[in-house]
Amino acid sequence: MEASTLIALPIVLALEPVAGAAPRATLSRDEADELASLVATDLHALLPQVAQARLVLAGALFDPVELLRPGFPAWATLDELGRRVPRAGVAQVVAFGSHDGRMPAQPLEPSPHYADGPMRLLPLSLLAPEELAEELAEQIEVQLVGRGEAGAHTADWLMRTLGVRLEHARYLSRNDLLALTCVQYEHVNLAPLWSLLEVALLTPYREEGVLSARGLALHYENGRVLAQSPAEWLAAQGGEVTERAHDFAGIVFELRQYAALLDAHALPLRLQSAPDGEGDAGWLLEPVADADPRHETPRLYAHEAPGLGVVAVTAAQFGAGSQPRVLAHGYPLQPRALGPLLAALAARYGCAAELQMPGRIVLDEHGQLAAPSASLH
Numbered sequence: 001m002e003a004s005t006l007i008a009l010p011i012v013l014a015l016e017p018v019a020g021a022a023p024r025a026t027l028s029r030d031e032a033d034e035l036a037s038l039v040a041t042d043l044h045a046l047l048p049q050v051a052q053a054r055l056v057l058a059g060a061l062f063d064p065v066e067l068l069r070p071g072f073p074a075w076a077t078l079d080e081l082g083r084r085v086p087r088a089g090v091a092q093v094v095a096f097g098s099h100d101g102r103m104p105a106q107p108l109e110p111s112p113h114y115a116d117g118p119m120r121l122l123p124l125s126l127l128a129p130e131e132l133a134e135e136l137a138e139q140i141e142v143q144l145v146g147r148g149e150a151g152a153h154t155a156d157w158l159m160r161t162l163g164v165r166l167e168h169a170r171y172l173s174r175n176d177l178l179a180l181t182c183v184q185y186e187h188v189n190l191a192p193l194w195s196l197l198e199v200a201l202l203t204p205y206r207e208e209g210v211l212s213a214r215g216l217a218l219h220y221e222n223g224r225v226l227a228q229s230p231a232e233w234l235a236a237q238g239g240e241v242t243e244r245a246h247d248f249a250g251i252v253f254e255l256r257q258y259a260a261l262l263d264a265h266a267l268p269l270r271l272q273s274a275p276d277g278e279g280d281a282g283w284l285l286e287p288v289a290d291a292d293p294r295h296e297t298p299r300l301y302a303h304e305a306p307g308l309g310v311v312a313v314t315a316a317q318f319g320a321g322s323q324p325r326v327l328a329h330g331y332p333l334q335p336r337a338l339g340p341l342l343a344a345l346a347a348r349y350g351c352a353a354e355l356q357m358p359g360r361i362v363l364d365e366h367g368q369l370a371a372p373s374a375s376l377h
Contacts, residue, residue, distance in 0.1 A: 006054065007133035008079040009140060010072065010174040013039065013122040013150065015061070015158065016167040023120060023162035025061055025110045031161055032059030032097030038154040039124065040093045043171070045151070046143045049136045051092075053128040056082030059097035062121045063114035064181055065264035070200050070223060073107040073266075074123050075174070081105065082127055114264070121177070144171045178202075189213050193258055196220045200267055214247075214254050217272070224268040226275055227255060229286045230312065231329045231369040245361040248369070249305035252312065252331060259333040278344050282337030286329045291349050295319040298327055298351040300342060301371045303361040310338055313355065314362070315345050316371035324371035 017023055027035060036057040043050045058078050067074050081104065082094050096104050103109050128136050150158075150169040159166055172180070178201070185194040192210035199208040199220050208220040217228040234248045259282075262269050271277070271284050278285040291298055295317045303312040312331050316324035330345055332338040339353075346353035356372075364370035 005130050006083060006127040007130055008075070009053075009126040009128055009133065009137050010075045011043075011124040011126065011140065011144070012067070012172050012174065012177055013124060013169065014172050014177070015120045015122070015169050016118065017120065018165045018167055019118075021164040022116050023061060023164045025112070025115060026098040026101075026103060027059030027161070029059075029095070029097035029099055032057060032095035035059065035122075035154070035157065035161075036093045036095035038151065038157055042151045042154055043126075046147055046171070047136065047139050049128075049132060049139065050126060052132055053126040053136065054082060054085075054092040054094060056125045056127060057093075057095045058103070058108050058123050059095060060103055060108050060110050060122065062110045062123065063117040063264075064119060064121060064177060065261070066111060066114060067121055067123060068178065068181060068197070068201060069266040070204055072174075072201070075125060077105045077107040078123055079125050079127065082125060124171075140173050141175060144173050145176055148172060190257070190261070192218065193261060196225055196262075197265055197267070200225075200265075212254055212258065214251050216251055216254060218258065219272065220267075224270060224275075225258075225262055226270055226272040227258070227284075229271045229273050229284075229329065230255060230331060231286060232273060235368050237367070239367075241363055241367055244367045245305075245363060248303075248361055249308055249311055252305075253308055255331065256333050278348070280337065280340060282332065282334040283341040283344070284331045284333065285341065285344055285348075286331075287327070287348070288329065289325065289327050291317060291327055292319065292325065295325065298349040299356055299371075300345055300351065300354065301356045301358060301362065303369065304357070304359055305361060309335065310355070311361065312369065313338075313341060313345065314369060314371045315349050315351070317349075323373060326370060329369055 040055050056078055085094050148171040155169045182194050192212050195210050196208055199206050210218050216233055219226045230251050233251055259269050270279050271286050273286050298315050298317040301314045302310045305311050312329055314329050315327040318324055330341045332341050342353040358372050362370050362372055
């Protein structure tokens with residue numbers, strides 16, 4: 001088989017350890033070879049056409065968020081490595097494991113950050129000749145969803161080698177994994193997030209706009225997600241001040257959920273109001289105005305909510321009057337991001353990275369995000 005004629009058909013071996021068990025992250029080269037042989041036997045029983053394809057396996061255990069990233073980097077790397085092998089022997093089985101604790105390429109290195117997830121996935125690929133690929137792809141979708149349990153020998157080998165008991169070990173197509181993840185996100189009221197991810201994964205050239213469950217606008221375009229700023233969202237809301245402050249805390253909490261999952265799926269997040277502005281996986285900055293050199297040195301004010309800590313930071317300065325002039329709002333999306341956010345605000349506005357703590361979410365007379373009046377400052 002020439003490398004140019006091989007079509008990649010992505011599969012995973014999905015493992016569900018018993019609650020509390022965490023298998024190690026990678027297999028050695030020899031272990032990966034052993035597992036690949038067992039997997040080949042399993043798949044041949046389900047899909048006889050596998051004998052005409054090349055099976056490529058990565059001896060590494062991932063969380064679904066690590067595999068479902070734009071461009072599917074783990075599979076892309078696995079396919080590239082598999083195609084480099086001129087001939088994989090009679091069985092056409094190729095496995096890649098760790099050597100001296102490292103996998104052969106970075107996209108095949110699982111992150112310890114996700115090591116305790118309830119499902120661990122080993123990526124596989126079938127590299128099939130062009131004339132076989134369409135029929136084999138159809139059979140993969142039909143056979144694995146109904147009969148995809150790993151064989152007894154494979155499951156026993158996995159438990160002995162990984163040192164954990166498994167509730168299930170089964171083969172899934174990548175489409176099965178996408179459908180399963182969709183259901184999981186819908187179950188926790190994150191269907192809009194999945195709509196963004198699905199476009200980013202399958203049709204990244206398209207754009208997609210959604211509203212979160214609380215009504216925050218999010219838009220996917222050009223490989224990133226742009227979120228409506230919480231301050232802008234707040235400005236369009238009604239209700240009493242106490243209710244508006246509570247709703248603002250809720251929208252920031254929801255944005256934090258989205259931000260954590262988008263970061264896990266390697267999708268950058270920025271604000272619609274500052275798409276090319278400062279920001280990080282852990283914080284977002286929304287400039288409103290430049291500092292006025294005729295006014296006092298700007299200060300940074302925290303907006304706090306019970307159970308959430310600092311939900312926003314406002315940079316403001318005072319002139320001759322008692323009302324603050326708002327310069328920017330910043331949103332720490334992770335606890336450890338507050339320090340870097342304060343440093344970015346301080347650098348931008350030439351002020352100290354010290355946080356004034358009014359102890360609440362501060363709104364002005366119009367119910368918009370603000371800083372305390374001069375009498376409180």
